[in-house]
Amino acid sequence: MPPMRSGGFSTTARQPLSMRIIRAPTLARAHELAVRTVLEKGWVLETENEEATIECDELALEVAAPESAPMVSPASRFQQRFLDAYAENLLRGSDAKFEYDYHRRLFDWGERLSAEGKDVHVDQVDYIARKLTEAPTTRRAVAITWNPVVDENLDDCPCLQLVQCLLRDGKVEMKVVFRSNDILSAAGSNMYALVHLQKAIADRVGAALGRYTHIALVPHVYYLRDLDDIEPFCKLGTAIQPIPEVCRACRKCPRASRV
Structure with a gap:
């Protein structure tokens, strides 16, 4: 079906679905399955920065043993x-x-904010660890990154929005929410680093490491910019059968002439 124009953005036809849940034994496999899902189930969309992407419905990646x-x-x-x-x-x-940067947003949140005449500096990771220790059943061990005073005017603003930790059955679980997530080039790094943060919190609490859940509200792949990075995941169409636009741009296997 030819691309349609909508509000200045080019997009292929789509049928919105509910959030897709991917359960995988390892972070690596979760990353691979997420890339496959976006490339096979997504649609073309040109971003507000005029970058060509394949966008997909929400994804939740669940890894029971993230280490x-x-x-x-x-x-x-x-x-x-x-x-x-x-x-x-x-x-x-x-x-x-x-x-x-995410370190400052999590460990020193509050840039350009003040309260009672003092600059705001909030170590949210310390708060999460203390909260889990003081109230093991809490659902309030949460950190945020968004700062409206700063981020509404940034060209490059945080994709990670929220981190929540739970202490359940003697294990620290982590759930994270990304407003937008580059699944091909960023998600693997994001997950790897955040699981290390989860482990650091679990060590402070004196608990084992539990489940990691990674929620991407708008998962996407920059399929023209990162075309060379798609091939190792795709394996010439044997591991992934991308939507036609990706294959036509790539043209590295016979599938390009059949779609």
Whole structure:
């Protein structure tokens, strides 16, 4: 079906569905299945920044044992050394300068905010650990990243919005919500680093590591920008059968001439 124009955005026809739930034994497999879902079930959409994407309905990735190997898909461009550094930056911070970073948003939330004449500095990770220790059945061990004072005017604003931890059956579970998530290039790194954060919180609480649930409200793939990164997941159409637009752009296997 030819693309349609809607509100300045180009998109293929879609039939909205309910949230798709993916249960996988490892982070690596969850990442692979998420990439496959977006590429096979999604539709073309041009973003407000005029970038070509394949967008999909909401995804919930559930991994019962998130530290189980492999945590990184061999198809991912980002492998162990990069991901270890990424996780360390989330936990410890970095000297690099960005419009925002998740370490500061989680460990020092409150930029440009004040209360009772003092600048706001909230260590939300410390709060989560204390709350779980003080009230093991709590549902309030939550951290947010969005800061309207800052983010409404940023070109690049946080995708991760919320982190919730629960202490259940002696294990710390983590649930995270992304308003938007680049499933191909970012989700693997996001999950890897956040599970390291989950482990750090569990260690502080003195509990084991429990389930990790990763919710992407608008999962997508930049299928033109990251075309070369799709091939290792797709395996020339043997592992993934993408929607026609992806194959026509790629043209690296016979499937491109059949769709």
